[in-house]
Amino acid sequence: MLELDKLTIHKAHELLSKKEITSEELTKALLKRIEEMDGKIKAYVTLNSEEALERSSEIDKKGDFTEDLSGIPVAVKDNICTKDLRTTCASKMLENFVPPYDATVIKKLKEKNALILGKTNLDEFDMGSSTESSYFFTSKNPWNLERVPGGSSSAAAVAADLAIYSLDSDTGGAVRQSAAYCGVVGLKPTYGRVSRFGLAGNAGSMDTIGPITKDVKDCAIVLNAISGMDLFDPSSSDTIVPDYLESLKTNLQNVKIGIPKEFLGDAVNKDIKNAILNAAKTFEDMGFICEETSLPNVEYALWVHYVIASAEASSEMCQYDGVRFGHRAQHYENLKDLYKKSRGEGFGLEVKKRTILGTYLLDLEGNDKYLVKAYKLRTLIKQDFEKAFEKYDFLITPTTPTVAFKIGEAKDSLNVNDMCTVPVNLAGLPAISIPCGFAEGLPIGLQIIGKAFDEAGILQVAYAFERNTDYHKKLIAWKEA
Amino acid sequence: MNYETIVGLEVHVELSTKTKIFCGCSTEFSKEPNSHCCPICLGMPGTIPLMNKSVVEYATKAGLALNCQIAEFSRFDRKKYFYPDLPKGYQISQYYIPLARNGYVEIDSNGKKKRIGIRIMHMEEDAGKLVHEEGSSYSLVDLDRAGVPLIEIVSEPDMRSGEEAWQYLNNLKTILQYIEVSDCKIEEGSMRCDINISLRPEGSNEFGTKVEVKNLGSFRAVKRAIEYEEKRQREILESGGSIVQETRRWDEDRGITIFMRGKVDNRYSPEPNLAPVIMRKDWKDEISARIPELPGAKKERFIKEYGLPEYDASIITASKVLSNFYEECVKHYHDPKVVSNWLMVELLSILNETGQGIEDLKFTPKQFCDMLAMIDKGTISGKIAKDVFREMFATGKSPEAIVEEKGLVQISDEAELESIAKRVMEANPKSVEDYKNGKKKALGFLVGQVMKETKGKANPQMINAIFSRLLDQ
Ligand SMILES: [Zn+2]
Numbered sequence: 009m010l011e012l013d014k015l016t017i018h019k020a021h022e023l024l025s026k027k028e029i030t031s032e033e034l035t036k037a038l039l040k041r042i043e044e045m046d047g048k049i050k051a052y053v054t055l056n057s058e059e060a061l062e063r064s065s066e067i068d069k070k071g072d073f074t075e076d077l078s079g080i081p082v083a084v085k086d087n088i089c090t091k092d093l094r095t096t097c098a099s100k101m102l103e104n105f106v107p108p109y110d111a112t113v114i115k116k117l118k119e120k121n122a123l124i125l126g127k128t129n130l131d132e133f134d135m136g137s138s139t140e141s142s143y144f145f146t147s148k149n150p151w152n153l154e155r156v157p158g159g160s161s162s163a164a165a166v167a168a169d170l171a172i173y174s175l176d177s178d179t180g181g182a183v184r185q186s187a188a189y190c191g192v193v194g195l196k197p198t199y200g201r202v203s204r205f206g207l208a209g210n211a212g213s214m215d216t217i218g219p220i221t222k223d224v225k226d227c228a229i230v231l232n233a234i235s236g237m238d239l240f241d242p243s244s245s246d247t248i249v250p251d252y253l254e255s256l257k258t259n260l261q262n263v264k265i266g267i268p269k270e271f272l273g274d275a276v277n278k279d280i281k282n283a284i285l286n287a288a289k290t291f292e293d294m295g296f297i298c299e300e301t302s303l304p305n306v307e308y309a310l311w312v313h314y315v316i317a318s319a320e321a322s323s324e325m326c327q328y329d330g331v332r333f334g335h336r337a338q339h340y341e342n343l344k345d346l347y348k349k350s351r352g353e354g355f356g357l358e359v360k361k362r363t364i365l366g367t368y369l370l371d372l373e374g375n376d377k378y379l380v381k382a383y384k385l386r387t388l389i390k391q392d393f394e395k396a397f398e399k400y401d402f403l404i405t406p407t408t409p410t411v412a413f414k415i416g417e418a419k420d421s422l423n424v425n426d427m428c429t430v431p432v433n434l435a436g437l438p439a440i441s442i443p444c445g446f447a448e449g450l451p452i453g454l455q456i457i458g459k460a461f462d463e464a465g466i467l468q469v470a471y472a473f474e475r476n477t478d479y480h481k482k483l484i485a486w487k488e489a
Numbered sequence: 490m491n492y493e494t495i496v497g498l499e500v501h502v503e504l505s506t507k508t509k510i511f512c513g514c515s516t517e518f519s520k521e522p523n524s525h526c527c528p529i530c531l532g533m534p535g536t537i538p539l540m541n542k543s544v545v546e547y548a549t550k551a552g553l554a555l556n557c558q559i560a561e562f563s564r565f566d567r568k569k570y571f572y573p574d575l576p577k578g579y580q581i582s583q584y585y586i587p588l589a590r591n592g593y594v595e596i597d598s599n600g601k602k603k604r605i606g607i608r609i610m611h612m613e614e615d616a617g618k619l620v621h622e623e624g625s626s627y628s629l630v631d632l633d634r635a636g637v638p639l640i641e642i643v644s645e646p647d648m649r650s651g652e653e654a655w656q657y658l659n660n661l662k663t664i665l666q667y668i669e670v671s672d673c674k675i676e677e678g679s680m681r682c683d684i685n686i687s688l689r690p691e692g693s694n695e696f697g698t699k700v701e702v703k704n705l706g707s708f709r710a711v712k713r714a715i716e717y718e719e720k721r722q723r724e725i726l727e728s729g730g731s732i733v734q735e736t737r738r739w740d741e742d743r744g745i746t747i748f749m750r751g752k753v754d755n756r757y758s759p760e761p762n763l764a765p766v767i768m769r770k771d772w773k774d775e776i777s778a779r780i781p782e783l784p785g786a787k788k789e790r791f792i793k794e795y796g797l798p799e800y801d802a803s804i805i806t807a808s809k810v811l812s813n814f815y816e817e818c819v820k821h822y823h824d825p826k827v828v829s830n831w832l833m834v835e836l837l838s839i840l841n842e843t844g845q846g847i848e849d850l851k852f853t854p855k856q857f858c859d860m861l862a863m864i865d866k867g868t869i870s871g872k873i874a875k876d877v878f879r880e881m882f883a884t885g886k887s888p889e890a891i892v893e894e895k896g897l898v899q900i901s902d903e904a905e906l907e908s909i910a911k912r913v914m915e916a917n918p919k920s921v922e923d924y925k926n927g928k929k930k931a932l933g934f935l936v937g938q939v940m941k942e943t944k945g946k947a948n949p950q951m952i953n954a955i956f957s958r959l960l961d962q
Pocket of ligand 1 (some may be wrong): 512513514525531636767
């Protein structure tokens with residue numbers, strides 16, 4: 009029997025185009041699966057069932073499935089604003105916030121007749137890598153319910169067939185790390201490739217929106233739909249957007265891959281290290297050149313990222329004051345008390361920690377002592393990448409140094425699990441995470457980092473890897489078990 | 490001990506762009522509160538400010554007109570404080586690297602030219618406003634003004650009196666109006682001014698502790714507040730006290746300043762969402778080319794070209810529209826001084842009475858000059874001309890039509906005037922007697938009687954001559 013919830017975008021699109029299935033059937037199958045499974049996984053903060061069903065039958069009626077995403081439901085991380093659909097950032101502060109506008113990426117998806125299935129969980133205001141700081145609940149990793157799903161539950165939703173694909177955000181690695189932990193594909197585009205208007209982010213200089221999908225082809229399809237310059241995001245770039253799906257047909261030749269040794273050190277789990285070296289072998293078998301290289305300054309990346317992200321976040325959190333929208337304390341003495349209580353009640357511990365730290369960092373003393381240095385190091389890290397890319401077309405690293413950790417295990421805000429992903433955000437580069445093995449019965453992610461705006465390149469390499477390996481199939485086998 | 494007063498001004502001016510600084514909302518005054526708002530100017534999650542290019546152009550134009558150096562690279566920062574009229578919890582402003590620096594405005598200080606330095610001129614967004622309804626326990630927030638573009642002009646502490654501050658503000662306002670970047674109406678809030686004032690012993694080079702004064706509703710209030718503070722601070726210093734750095738509020742009704750709050754330090758951080766403003770030379774030149782002749786230069790030219798006294802030239806050039814009107818008139822009339830007299834006396838007083846602006850005048854410079862020519866030709870008297878002028882002002886009709894309609898043509902017929910004069914003399918034998926006894930003033934009375942009888946239409950020179958002839962016989 010055809011299980012609709014297990015479909016990829018391209019397969020669903022094919023079936024919809026041939027009228028072998030309807031969008032309504034597909035939506036219903038997913039909603040049924042959510043009903044059965046989401047009690048355990050807790051990927052969704054808000055479901056958009058009624059509206060999704062309505063839209064799907066409308067789309068069926070029109071019967072126009074020329075667009076790749078037409079009639080296919082998508083899960084959206086709950087920090088991406090959706091018009092008339094609650095957007096909480098997993099915070100009490102925005103528990104009842106319904107945006108009167110769509111993020112640009114949502115507008116683009118809607119224009120392509122995609123339908124929003126629901127909003128998925130995250131750490132409060134995306135501060136964390138496990139969803140444990142979410143105001144609502146901690147989401148679970150579908151491979152092992154005692155493990156975290158990463159900072160975005162949408163990867164868990166895609167992995168567990170609670171969504172065909174998702175739109176997610178990545179400030180320090182959420183897209184890639186969650187994809188790696190859950191055994192799916194996640195792409196963080198170059199900073200500026202995809203508009204971030206409507207992304208209630210926390211670090212404007214690093215926030216990006218990217219897709220999480222079941223395979224590389226799907227990833228290319230979604231990237232096609234959301235990329236490009238946007239007048240509402242001045243940081244978006246007018247660099248030409250190639251047809252990513254079409255570019256998968258290109259046969260790669262003379263590819264040179266660098267393997268930065270800093271990402272295979274002692275902090276990295278042995279099985280993961282082996283998986284990456286195996287991946288390198290796979291590439292070599294395909295005729296690519298793989299060499300060890302070095303990014304000497306990335307050892308500071310975690311620290312630099314934490315400093316910059318906290319500084320930017322403290323400033324970003326100012327807009328949540330309980331006056332115009334969001335949580336407002338019920339009882340307060342005066343204006344100052346209104347601010348104090350609304351913010352005190354509305355924000356959780358991690359947000360408060362970073363706001364306080366960030367406020368210090370932006371103050372004169374903190375600025376001199378830490379922030380200025382962090383910006384200098386950020387430049388050095390960027391230069392490390394630039395240098396490496398003079399010699400190599402791509403860099404490969406593990407996406408995470410370990411597999412998904414146990415819920416409650418990470419105590420430190422400065423999370424070592426982000427060590428391989430944050431340097432890429434600091435440098436604003438594109439990177440993809442794809443499955444490349446297993447350890448402790450949990451998936452391992454391979455991170456492929458490309459030059460700025462070479463999403464086509466990393467998709468091609470990822471696609472080649474996917475076709476030459478069977479991890480992808482193992483994932484499916486797991487689901488069927 | 491004698492003290493020297495040190496004054497610096499911080500002036501906020503609303504730029505008259507059509508849309509707000511970071512979104513597409515209208516800057517016009519709204520009828521309904523919160524009707525010119527959008528997710529961006531409301532500071533909603535995930536929204537990003539978008540730089541309005543015309544704001545950069547307006548601000549650059551202002552910077553250039555104020556003789557500033559324009560930064561090739563300037564940047565925006567967030568000034569953080571919580572207040573309900575401020576969406577986002579911070580105001581986007583330029584703190585670390587402002588658009589313009591090191592300019593000046595010239596004023597007249599005891600007949601000598603003096604330059605008041607401008608330290609910084611930068612762009613920022615306005616806040617909204619709070620409306621407090623009488624008797625209610627809450628305030629309402631109207632965010633229609635939030636995001637309206639402002640420039641802040643920070644002067645050097647170069648002024649030494651309320652008079653100098655008053656002049657600086659007037660000249661600043663005139664310049665900004667000339668270049669059409671703002672209407673600069675302090676009464677309507679499109680121009681706002683805060684005072685920084687301190688005293689120091691005469692001859693000293695160090696600055697004393699300064700006090701900030703806010704809530705100034707007019708240029709006159711600025712002058713009065715400075716004079717009040719001068720006195721207050723002097724009294725404190727003379728009695729051995731010291732000045733506390735604080736912010737005070739001007740109370741217009743009581744004519745005093747009142748403690749408002751102590752010193753506050755604002756927190757700033759860079760605005761990561763806005764790209765730096767890059768002002769390339771060609772763009773700057775293009776903007777510079779659009780700056781018209783400024784009031785200072787125009788005044789000098791009027792003195793030289795039209796032989797106007799300095800006083801006339803400064804009044805006529807204080808308004809761009811008036812000075813343009815004047816130059817049009819001078820094209821149609823031979824005597825520039827007569828034109829300036831008429832404009833300064835008759836036009837400005839009627840504008841004052843009616844509260845109308847020159848831009849709304851119903852008659853043209855040509856029609857105005859036609860009227861002056863009618864005086865020269867003797868068609869109407871100067872006195873009648875004033876009535877004709879008022880009629881032109883009210884209706885916009887041509888002077889010929891008004892004179893025709895109202896029968897205002899001057900009586901210049903020798904015989905007719907003589908018979909009227911004789912009639913008046915007969916009716917006023919006492920005055921004739923007085924005149925003959927040497928009271929020359931009596932002539933004025935007799936002329937007045939003729940004017941009364943002719944409703945002012947008698948040719949005054951002729952009637953004077955006729956009386957002299959008849960009485961001196
Ligand atoms: Zn707006």
